[in-house]
Amino acid sequence: MISRNACAISTARSSPLSTHTTIRIGGPAEVLAFPRDADEVALLVRDCAERGVPWRVLGRGSNLLVADAGVPGVTIHTRDLRSIRFGDGGLVVAGAGLRTSTLHAEAMKRGLGGLECVVGYPATVGGSARMNAGGRWGETGARIEWVAAVDATGEVRTLPRDACNFGYRTSALAGLAVVEVAFRLPEVDLPAYRAAIDAIHAEKSRAQPLAEPSAGCMFRNPPGNSAGRLVDACGLKGRAVGGAMVSTVHGNFVVNRGGATCDDVLRLVDAVRDEVRRRTGVELETEVEVWGAEHVPAHG
Numbered sequence: 001m002i003s004r005n006a007c008a009i010s011t012a013r014s015s016p017l018s019t020h021t022t023i024r025i026g027g028p029a030e031v032l033a034f035p036r037d038a039d040e041v042a043l044l045v046r047d048c049a050e051r052g053v054p055w056r057v058l059g060r061g062s063n064l065l066v067a068d069a070g071v072p073g074v075t076i077h078t079r080d081l082r083s084i085r086f087g088d089g090g091l092v093v094a095g096a097g098l099r100t101s102t103l104h105a106e107a108m109k110r111g112l113g114g115l116e117c118v119v120g121y122p123a124t125v126g127g128s129a130r131m132n133a134g135g136r137w138g139e140t141g142a143r144i145e146w147v148a149a150v151d152a153t154g155e156v157r158t159l160p161r162d163a164c165n166f167g168y169r170t171s172a173l174a175g176l177a178v179v180e181v182a183f184r185l186p187e188v189d190l191p192a193y194r195a196a197i198d199a200i201h202a203e204k205s206r207a208q209p210l211a212e213p214s215a216g217c218m219f220r221n222p223p224g225n226s227a228g229r230l231v232d233a234c235g236l237k238g239r240a241v242g243g244a245m246v247s248t249v250h251g252n253f254v255v256n257r258g259g260a261t262c263d264d265v266l267r268l269v270d271a272v273r274d275e276v277r278r279r280t281g282v283e284l285e286t287e288v289e290v291w292g293a294e295h296v297p298a299h300g
């Protein structure tokens, strides 16, 4: 599967990805690799490219739904890319696998803020950049100065912010392996900033099912509309298939109430999408990325 050089990198065969995704669903990765630096990521990608082996990058698995049968090829887990260094003028350079909560806490220790956009959900720096994660309180891309990423040929490239094409939950980082992200953060008045962060946490705890396993918002918001409100208006909160249920707290969250399979979630997603289309004419698109299951099965 991977060459002797790349095998020096820590890997685990047949690791269930359910232990690496927040919705706790997913079969084994054929190979799960834990590179320790950008060179090891590049080595893995080059090796896969030469052998025609598929590869993908896993952060905290908080925006993923992985097939019950698992995924072929090499899954690059960024857990060990956790560096962080501070420069002048609010520059912070973080490894792709660093948790955004750690980035935020370390920034605040130095009087820096501007990361309201990463508050209240699990993510890595790399996953957040790739997804341009955020919402009402801003988006990650707005704080990014440059991104270092391994491209499909195994070369490390530095992309200035403008080359990242940050949009609504999209970026040009898809298909790359982000290894480092440079943020430019403003100095803040810490007491006021902490109060604002606490208010965001409180608001999210009230409005979202944070204690239950989920992958966050299942659907993208249609232009000028809210997917959660549409699902709610169609009376779909509490709708369940197997162990998967539309949260009773927030219509755009599908929660794993115990033993849910990927297939359960896909059938539920399909049913919700059909009902919303039938009743409102709006076609919902999934925001959560599905690995290893290409076709949404017919429900029923």
Ligand SMILES: Cc1cc2nc3c(=O)[nH]c(=O)nc-3n(C[C@H](O)[C@H](O)[C@H](O)COP(=O)(O)OP(=O)(O)OC[C@H]3O[C@@H](n4cnc5c(N)ncnc54)[C@H](O)[C@@H]3O)c2cc1C
Binding pocket: 022, 056, 057, 058, 059, 060, 061, 062, 063, 064, 078, 096, 097, 120, 121, 122, 123, 124, 125, 126, 127, 128, 129, 130, 131, 132, 133, 134, 135, 169, 173, 174, 175, 176, 177, 178, 179, 208, 209, 210, 214, 215, 216, 217, 289
């Ligand atoms: C309770 C909850 C609340 C959430 N709330 C929000 C919210 O308010 N706003 C929001 O935007 N999202 C939210 N999410 C979704 C999710 O947390 C974000 O999309 C997050 O940024 C994903 O980061 P991750 O590290 O978990 O990425 P993963 O889920 O591991 O991966 C997501 C995508 O990013 C890619 N990726 C990951 N790391 C890298 C890398 N180093 N290089 C290249 N590609 C990479 C993966 O291949 C995949 O395509 C929520 C999720 C949960 C569970």
